[in-house]
Amino acid sequence: MTSSPSVVWLRDDLRVADNPALVAAVDRGEPVVVLVVLDDETPGIRPLGGAARWWLHHSLVALDGALRELGAGLTLRRGPAAEVLPAVVAEVGAGAVYWNRRYGKVPRDTDAALKTALRDEGLVAESFQANLLFEPWTVQTGQGQPFKVFTPFWRACLDRPEPRHPLDAPDAVRPPEAPPASDDLDAWQLLPTSPDWAAGLRETWTPGEAAALDALEEFATGHLADYGERDFPAQEATSRMSPRLRFGEVSPFQIWHRMRGDLPPASRERAQSFLREVVWREFNHTILFSSPDLATVSYRPEFEAFPWADVPESEIDAWRQGRTGVPLVDAGMRQLWTTGWMHNRVRMVTASFLIKNLLVDWRVGEQWFWDTLVDADEANNPANWQWTAGSGADAAPYFRVFNPVLQGEKFDKERNYVRAWVPEIDTDDYPEPMVDLKESRRRALDAYETMRRASPASP
Structure with a gap:
């Protein structure tokens, strides 16, 4: 037959x-x-x-x-x-x-x-x-519209039936007697060769499903207990599950039910906070579902009239390479280039610096992160950049400018994170900041006011 x-x-x-x-x-x-x-x-x-x-x-x-x-x-x-x-x-x-x-x-x-x-x-x-735990059309406002604010979205998700339990892997997968021809993976040329810039990625990550499940278990039984310290970039307090979720090496259903399962007592109270972050990813995908041009068009249309500065490419390159003279920004950008990943709080700080202290269009930074992040996701990456810019859903107000010096003093007081990535920080070789933070903040707020006057509908 x-x-x-x-x-x-x-x-x-x-x-x-x-x-x-x-x-x-x-x-x-x-x-x-x-x-x-x-x-x-x-x-x-x-x-x-x-x-x-x-x-x-x-x-x-x-x-x-x-x-x-x-x-x-x-x-x-x-x-x-x-x-x-x-x-x-x-x-x-x-x-x-x-x-x-x-x-x-x-x-x-x-x-x-x-x-x-x-x-x-x-x-x-x-x-x-x-x-996704909750498909976009299943979590909507009472008016049948997508949520634009995260907290009511989170509450609506919690009000829905519990996500299904994960499915077991098949015991066997029977191939056809004559399998179809397959490309050679090396012919896809996915790996960098000239130059090979991936040494830091190889040292940092082991991709694949088995490693993803091991990492989830290690987090659940270990660093989850320290999740309350996750804003401190020198601490090993985050899950680092983002690239594994992005490529589907682990499913959100597996994560959800592991966080609902047997956990050390010190971790139980942290699990809900972690799941809230998992659902933030769901929120971003819901935004993408209704706003497919999220990576190229401001979610809040008035921001399309924002007066971005004409910034020399050399200054943008200094940001990309971690040579701004602002320690926390430089540490984050070097961590990104070396490992393909950056601590979440530092992502916000580095993005705010580019957008608000340099007045560079958020799309420039989003594209750089798209190229350099192992967890670059078509929903999370643009949605989070727009959040920082103030142009996104449930966004930080534009006038909220992360002061990278104060952020460093608060979240990296001993400078352990900065010293790990910017070893010259305590020497004369480290440059002065490329911009005056106070003056550039004022300039950013003036630009925001210009946009507001041009668009009476904006808040």
């Missing part, structure tokens, strides 16, 4: 446990093809930045290994997903296609068109909730 394989199309869900699309394919009882498509070509799909490409390479290596232990492996293809997926389906004679849902407009439009076309051909085509 001729088989009709199932194709599982993976995207930001690079795991075998708690993967509804994979479970559905295995449960169908036919051979399974697990497909990953590198789509840098579809208009509106944002190509990955360099650090994220590095992570993707290693996460795919780990996923392929995990699948091979179950009996299958990955099929890799490159090109527009709307062309590649149907080609693989035809090549293997598939009878069903499964995937987990995405929430940006172009990705979901692509998925919807593919689902319709596949069903019109008589195939099973199904999508699943896997990467």
Whole structure:
């Protein structure tokens, strides 16, 4: 009897446990093809930045290994997903296609068109909730609109039924007798070579599902107890789960129920605070769902008239390279370049410095973080930049300017974080600040007033 394989199309869900699309394919009882498509070509799909490409390479290596232990492996293809997926389906004679849902407009439009076309051909085509605890259309205001403020969004999420429990990984994944041809991962050229700038990433991270689950368990039984100290960048008090969530090596359902599970007494009171941060990610994806141009257009339209300064590229480069003469800013930017990650409070400080002390358009900083963060996410990255700029949903008021010196004195009093990344801080080699913080703050507030006068609707 001729088989009709199932194709599982993976995207930001690079795991075998708690993967509804994979479970559905295995449960169908036919051979399974697990497909990953590198789509840098579809208009509106944002190509990955360099650090994220590095992570993707290693996460795919780990996923392929995990699948091979179950009996299958990955099929890799490159090109527009709307062309590649149907080609693989035809090549293997598939009878069903499964995937987990995405929430940006172009990705979901692509998925919807593919689902319709596949069903019109008589195939099973199904999508699943896997990467958000609460899908955007399920958490809305009483007027049926998306929330614009986080706290009522958080409360609405808590009022909903408890998120489902994670699904077990399949015991086995049966491949077809003649698996489809696969690209060689190295041919995708995801890793930097000339120069190889990833040494710090390799020292800092181990991508992959197994490492993600180990990291979650280590956090739950260890650093979660110190989560109340998470604003102090020298402290090991954060989860560092963000890149693992971004690539779906761990699911939010796994995190949610681990935080609701057996925890050391000192950690139980911190778990809810951590879950609140997980749901902030959900809030950002809800914003993206209703505002698909989040990375390029101000969520609050009056900010499109903001009078940004004409800043020399040399000054922006000094910020990128951690050479501003402002210790906390420089430490953060060097941590980012070296490790592909930055402590959250320092992210806010470095972003505020660029936007408000240098008067550089938030989109410039968002693009740099997109290129250099291993956790660069199509919702979190622009939403959080817009939050700092004052142009986003539930944003910090524009007149809230993080003073990086005072922030350092409050959250890095002993300068342990700064000294780790800016060793020359106590020498004559360290430069004076590139701008006067007090004067640049006044200039930023004047620019904000100019925008407000030009747009009477603004607050």
